Amino acid sequence: MSSFKIFIVEDDRFYGELLKRHLQLNPENEVVLFQNGKDFLNQMYQKPDMISLDYRLPDFTGDIILKKLHADYPEIPVVMVSGQEDVKTAVYLIKEGAYDYYVKDEDTKDRLWHIANKIRENKKLKNEITELKEEVGKKYNFSNIIGNSSGIKSVFALMDRALKAKISVTITGETGTGKELVAKAIHYNSVRSAQPFVAVNVAAIPSELIESELFGYEKGAFTGANARKIGKFEQANGGTLFLDEIGEMNINMQSKLLRVLQENELTRLGGNETVKLDVRLIVSTHRNLAEEVKQGQFRDDLYYRLLGLPIELPPLRQRGTDIIILAKYFADEFCRENKLKPKNLSPDTQKKLISYSYPGNVRELKAVVELATVLSDGDEIEPDNINFNATDPIANFLSADCSLEEYNRRIISYFLQKNDRNVLETAKQLNIGKSTIYRMLKNSEI
Amino acid sequence: MITSSKPYSLNKLSGFVGDDPQQILEMVDLFIQTIPPELTLLKNSASNNLYDEVATVAHRIKPSIDVFDIRDALQIIRTLELFCRNGQNLHQVSALVDELVEKISIALEVMRGELD
Numbered sequence: 316m317s318s319f320k321i322f323i324v325e326d327d328r329f330y331g332e333l334l335k336r337h338l339q340l341n342p343e344n345e346v347v348l349f350q351n352g353k354d355f356l357n358q359m360y361q362k363p364d365m366i367s368l369d370y371r372l373p374d375f376t377g378d379i380i381l382k383k384l385h386a387d388y389p390e391i392p393v394v395m396v397s398g399q400e401d402v403k404t405a406v407y408l409i410k411e412g413a414y415d416y417y418v419k420d421e422d423t424k425d426r427l428w429h430i431a432n433k434i435r436e437n438k439k440l441k442n443e444i445t446e447l448k449e450e451v452g453k454k455y456n457f458s459n460i461i462g463n464s465s466g467i468k469s470v471f472a473l474m475d476r477a478l479k480a481k482i483s484v485t486i487t488g489e490t491g492t493g494k495e496l497v498a499k500a501i502h503y504n505s506v507r508s509a510q511p512f513v514a515v516n517v518a519a520i521p522s523e524l525i526e527s528e529l530f531g532y533e534k535g536a537f538t539g540a541n542a543r544k545i546g547k548f549e550q551a552n553g554g555t556l557f558l559d560e561i562g563e564m565n566i567n568m569q570s571k572l573l574r575v576l577q578e579n580e581l582t583r584l585g586g587n588e589t590v591k592l593d594v595r596l597i598v599s600t601h602r603n604l605a606e607e608v609k610q611g612q613f614r615d616d617l618y619y620r621l622l623g624l625p626i627e628l629p630p631l632r633q634r635g636t637d638i639i640i641l642a643k644y645f646a647d648e649f650c651r652e653n654k655l656k657p658k659n660l661s662p663d664t665q666k667k668l669i670s671y672s673y674p675g676n677v678r679e680l681k682a683v684v685e686l687a688t689v690l691s692d693g694d695e696i697e698p699d700n701i702n703f704n705a706t707d708p709i710a711n712f713l714s715a716d717c718s719l720e721e722y723n724r725r726i727i728s729y730f731l732q733k734n735d736r737n738v739l740e741t742a743k744q745l746n747i748g749k750s751t752i753y754r755m756l757k758n759s760e761i
Numbered sequence: 762m763i764t765s766s767k768p769y770s771l772n773k774l775s776g777f778v779g780d781d782p783q784q785i786l787e788m789v790d791l792f793i794q795t796i797p798p799e800l801t802l803l804k805n806s807a808s809n810n811l812y813d814e815v816a817t818v819a820h821r822i823k824p825s826i827d828v829f830d831i832r833d834a835l836q837i838i839r840t841l842e843l844f845c846r847n848g849q850n851l852h853q854v855s856a857l858v859d860e861l862v863e864k865i866s867i868a869l870e871v872m873r874g875e876l877d
Contacts, residue, residue, distance in 0.1 A: 329788070329795045329825045336784060337777045371820060398823050419824035424777050 318345040319435045320363040324355045324380075325396070326372050330419070334367065337424050338431060352380050359384075363391060365414075365434045367427065370397035370404065378411060385412035392434050394427070448509065455503040460496060461644050462637035466629035470497065473626045477501045483621050486599040488628030491676030494599040495559060497626065502555040507595060510554030515547050518560035525568050527584050530575070536585025548581055548594055555595045561621065562602035562613065573617045596621070631673040631680060639665050641677060645684040646696065658688055661695045670725065671703050727752060728761040768868040770830040777828070789872055792825065796869065800862050807858040815854060816845035831868045837861045 321344055325331030328350055335346045347363070349355035352375035366384065370377035377395055384393050392414035397404065405416040414434070417426040453459075457471065474497060477484050484501060486494045495514060502512040520528050527536075531546030548556060558564075564572065575581045579592050598621050607613035631638060642660060650657050660668070664687075673679050687700040717725070727745065731752065734740040738756075742749040755761045771785060778784040799822050806814035819842040826834050841857050844850045 327795075327821050327825055329792050330828070332791055333774075333777050333788065333825075333828060336788070340779055371817070398820050420827070421773065423824075 319343050319365070319431075319438065320361065321346045321365045321367065321431060322349065322355060322358070322361075322363040323347070323367045324349045324352065324372065325367070325369045326350050334423075334427060338427065341428075341431075343435065344431065351375075356380070356383070359388065362388065364438055365431060366391060366393045367396055368393055370395055370408070378408065381408060381411050381413060392437075394430050396423075396427075452503045452508055455496070455499040457500055457504060460493070460500055461641055462634060463640065464629070464634040464637045466634055467637060470626055470628060473624060474501055474504075477624050477626070478505045481595050483595075483623030484597045485604070485622055485625045486597065486628065487604075487625065488599075488601065489630045489674075489676055490601055491673075491678030492628040492630060493677050494628060495557065497628065498555070498557040498559075498597040498599065501597060502557075502595075505555075505595070507554050511551050512555050512557065513547050513551035514557040514559060516559045518563040522565050522568065525564065526571060529572070530581050530583055532584035533586035536583070540585065543583070546581070546583065548575065548592060549590055551594050552590075553593055555597060558596065558598045560600055561598040562600035562604055562607055566612075566614065569614045569617050573614060573620060576617075576620055631676045632671075636669070638669050638673075638680065641680055642668050642684045645681045646688050649685045649688045655688070656694065658691055658693075659695045661697055663698045664696050664701060667698045667701050670728075724755065724760055727755060731761060768832055768864070768871055773828045773830060786876070789876060792829065793869055793872055793876070796822065796825070796865060800865060803858055804862060807855045810851075812845040812848065812851060812854065815858070816842050819845065826865070829868065831865055834861060834864045834868075837864070 321338055323331055323334050323338075323346060325334060325348065331348045331350065335348045338344045338346045347358070347361075349358070350373075352372045368377050368380060368384075372380070377397070381393055381395065384391065389412070393412070395405075395408045395413045395416045396419060397416075398419045408416050415430050417423060417430070457474065460467070460471070462468075478501060484498070486497055488494055498514070499512060502508065515529065517525065527544070527546065529546050529548055531544050531549055532540050534540055534543050575592070576596070580589050581592060582589055604613055604618055604622075608615045608618045631641075639660065642665075646658055646660065649655070668680075668683075675682075683701060683703060684696075686702060687696045690700040690702075691697060727741065727747075730741045730744055731738070734744070738749050738752045742752055752761075771789075774785060774788055778788055799818055803815060803818045806812075806818065819838050823835070823838050823842065826838055837857055837860055841854065841861065844854060844857070
């Protein structure tokens with residue numbers, strides 16, 4: 316049970332002891348009593364969770380101490396207590412930063428009890444939020460982006476540069492390459508990490524709704540606008556806004572976005588109030604935006620404003636042995652989450668994994684490995700457990716971007732396997748000399 | 762065992778510290794220790810026409826007096842604080858102090874008797 320430390324500053328020893336014993340009826344409360352301001356201030360290094368401060372003390376008035384506390388310990392709630400039933404004093408003290416105010420009367424014990432409970436609950440919630448933020452920060456640590464290939468190392472180098480300045484970042488890459496993961500890693504490792512990260516998938520929002528979604532609206536702005544809504548830009552104020560698939564935004568909306576980015580301010584739909592913005596923008600797209608600009612599908616002025624630092628994520632098929640590192644990571648993670656014994660990837664499984672082209676990139680690899688982990692019976696994941704589900708096998712095969720020599724090697728290897736490693740049968744089927752296949756086998760090319 | 766006898770009541774005190782008799786005894790004992798010096802200070806201040814001091818002491822002990830519901834004492838102490846704070850009817854202050862001290866002293870005497 317975590318203790319909740321309360322300081323009571325009360326010059327009447329009897330009354331102070333009374334409040335102390337009352338609050339100690341909750342065993343979570345650790346209450347310390349002071350009879351003057353000087354003794355109390357000397358112990359403030361202990362940083363209590365709450366202070367109950369009498370307005371009139373022998374050595375100070377409560378408002379002087381309150382100002383000092385507000386300046387030195389603004390995060391500690393101070394509840395002012397007084398015997399005088401004076402509303403003006405209460406209002407003044409709340410304005411000066413008091414958390415609450417109550418007078419000494421028959422309701423005192425209940426008021427103080429409820430205030431302490433409320434502050435304790437707030438503290439628990441704040442602690443939970445802090446812990447969750449730390450967890451999220453750890454999750455998106457750079458070390459959690461896995462890979463040793465030169466392609467991914469270049470990405471790390473660019474991400475590191477993105478941390479150091481509030482520059483827009485454009486992340487490009489095929490679907491499933493981890494664009495949002497990179498955006499989050501940049502945010503949670505930057506000086507803005509304590510502020511919100513807000514992600515919007517532009518492609519998933521109907522074009523007629525995107526403006527209100529991004530900029531918010533006032534009550535009555537349109538039919539159905541029953542209350543003010545804060546848009547994604549405002550939600551991200553102080554932090555980072557990630558616009559995923561920006562290439563899907565229509566030209567009309569692009570103009571409005573450009574204006575907001577130029578002015579660093581927005582006006583909610585149906586409103587007059589201008590809201591100042593301090594938002595770091597990260598955008599991503601699977602399209603070639605420069606090409607879109609040439610074709611008139613994307614505004615060139617917005618393109619140049621957004622471009623900032625471009626980060627291109629390599630497709631998984633170009634990341635070589637990263638495939639094995641990632642596969643091992645996904646298998647381990649899946650086993651841990653599902654309380655299974657860790658499983659290894661057999662050498663043949665590794666070969667099979669590396670020979671595939673992954674049109675769905677890392678997302679696809681993760682799904683393939685998780686299924687393989689479920690299907691495997693022993694301590695090792697075998698090739699039979701690996702099932703690729705490319706919708707277009709020919710396109711998948713060709714998307715590997717290999718040399719003709721490599722394609723030849725793959726074709727021969729495939730048919731050799733299909734024919735139970737019968738060289739003559741394979742040579743006949745492919746209409747090539749059997750010596751070609753023997754040579755390749757001898758050189759361990761297949 | 763202390764019971765709620767005529768010049769004062771323990772109901773509010775129980776509301777603060779619960780029904781544990783030991784806690785109630787300790788708090789009554791503390792009240793018996795802490796109030797007499799305050800009453801002496803009150804009398805001396807009134808005798809010397811130190812009305813700000815009378816107001817300060819009255820303000821300080823008012824909540825404790827309220828906890829014991831000492832008959833009429835709370836109304837007297839409120840009046841005292843008001844007169845001294847505003848500089849009104851100061852000629853009545855000494856008489857009010859005497860009356861207050863007498864009522865509280867009677868209550869203290871009963872408390873001491875029940876404690877013994």
